Amino acid sequence: MIKLPTQVFVSHSKPEASKITPLLNERFWKPL
């Protein structure tokens, strides 16, 4: 397990898990 320092994310809107997770699942990964 790794604890990385603060990450920078560029977005016009606030990044939120509820928005990002469906996007990752639908566009990049097969459903787990």
Place this chain on the structure above:
Amino acid sequence: MRWLDGQNYTLDDPRWGGDLWLLEPKEANLAVVAHPSDLRELCASYPHPELDHFNSLSERVKSFELLVDWERLSQDYDGLHVPNPWPWRFGYGDDFDYAASMFFYTMDAECTCWARWCFEGEPRIASLERSNA
């Protein structure tokens, strides 16, 4: 942040710009590629399902041999962390690894590709003060 500044990254561009949000990662299970040998280990553990097809396209081009099955890797890891791609971008060292250098060449600085949301707390907006402003 310094890299963005040095590249004159136009954050006001509607296509790729936006605000700079700071996210605090939780402890995460990350695959780390810090050396070409790490990439070769991932390729051996997560071979791309169409690797044979790609390699059959040419007898002489073998760079496809380092394709990773990222979908399957994402089921075991929260993401991929590349702490310092720069030394390997041009096949650093005596043991030139052309295929690995193609992977590292796509990155200019430390990179993390997150496969899922692994952050805690509220995202904060940061400002980028340009040194030549």
